[in-house]
Amino acid sequence: MLALSLAALTALCVATRVPMADALVYRAEGTAVAHGTDLYGFTVTRWQLPATYPPFAALLFVPTAWLPVPVLKAVFAVGNALLLALLVRLSCRFARITPGPAALLAATAAGLWLEPVFQTLLFGQINLALACLVLGDLHRPPGSRGKGVAVGIAAGIKLTPALFLLYALLKGRRREAATGAAAFAGTVLLGALVLPRATVDFWTRRLFETDRVGKAWIVDNQSLQGLLARLLHTPAPGAVWAAVAVAVAAAGLWTARRADERWGVLVTALTALLVSPVSWSHHWVWCVPLLAVLVAEGRVRTAVAVAVVFTARTLWLVPHAGDLDLHLPWWQQPLASPYALLGLAVLGGRCPAIPWAPRRGASRGAGNCASNHSPPADEQRLSPHPP
Secondary structure (H helix, E strand, C coil), X not given: CHHHHHHHHHHHHHHHCCCCHHHHHHHHHHHHHHHCCCCCCCCECCCCECCCCCHHHHHHCHHHHHCCHHHHHHHHHHHHHHHHXXXXXXXXXXXXXXXXXXXXXXXXXXXXXXXXXXXXXXXXXXXHHHHHHHHHHHHCCCCCCCCCHHHHHHHHHHCHHHHHHHHHHHXXXXXXXXHHHHHHHHHHHHHHHHCHHHHHHHHHCHHHCHHHCCCCCCCCECCHHHHHHHHHCCCCCHHHHHHHHHHHHHHHHHHHHHCCHHXXXXXXXXXXXXXXXXXXXXXXXXXXXXXXXXXXCCCHHHHHHHHHHHHHCHHHCCCCCCCHHHHCCHXXXXXXXXXXXXXHHXXXXXXXXXXXXXXXXXXXXXXXXXXXXXXXXXXXXXCCCCX
């Protein structure tokens, strides 16, 4: 299955001459660092894409400048396929299931065709690497030396993983949160030492230019802002989006704090994706651990339904050329925002304030998260498989 899946993906990439636009941006960032040119003053590819990550990320991209473009694309394709296999393995450990090698290979083969994973490979993105950093760190036993460092480094590359540091703090794991914050601060300091002008430029100016990332209202954006922009038929939902984002962030973090560790991590990840101004569809690679947890809990039908959402690619079926995204009728809105709506459904389904959400002490069998609930701090040390 894995060989056939990889062969089909390779044939598709060759036939369509996949540009891997984001990999080319990373290469341009690495080149700018190597040559001492303006990190945020260039655009590349026919889509005129600029650099949008912090200077620390650009330092990591320097080796990409040494590779010819065809080699770079091959490295990203193979690397992301291997990272998917690692994410599948980490997700199974995180979900506390132990599939055999054949099952892991089959899951990796199927995972290649989940739309967020597929798009990550086509764009040459780093989402799988960031998810592996975060999930691998969170899976380490509480109190482990250096726990939180990988999350801090991930936040230094792409900022949004910083919400996991706040999650650790809310769970009472102050040492982990402090370690992660120190690692994040270290990435900022390293960027400032090597690229002082770019660091000042990014943290005082570029960070707030969300339009540099792209148009927030297009169907590619599966965050709350994208959903509201399309729903309200306005490119800038402004105050409405800000109010909803704050409410969802508060509800998500409150829910994550009260949930067990598996759902706490997943709810935090989904909350970050929802409240971020822009969450492209390929950012939603957290669907992999989500599916693993659903399978581990015996919710096979729900897992199948979630897998269908992430493979149906309905967001690409609605009219989206030009500004057609802003003129969708009501019945096409769910098709245009499947991931954002699913994320809200998960948050609503786990929130203790909502009647149908799992309750503390409720039990629907051994697979139910509520029956495995553990308090935030000390009791987690007793878990035989700490995430």
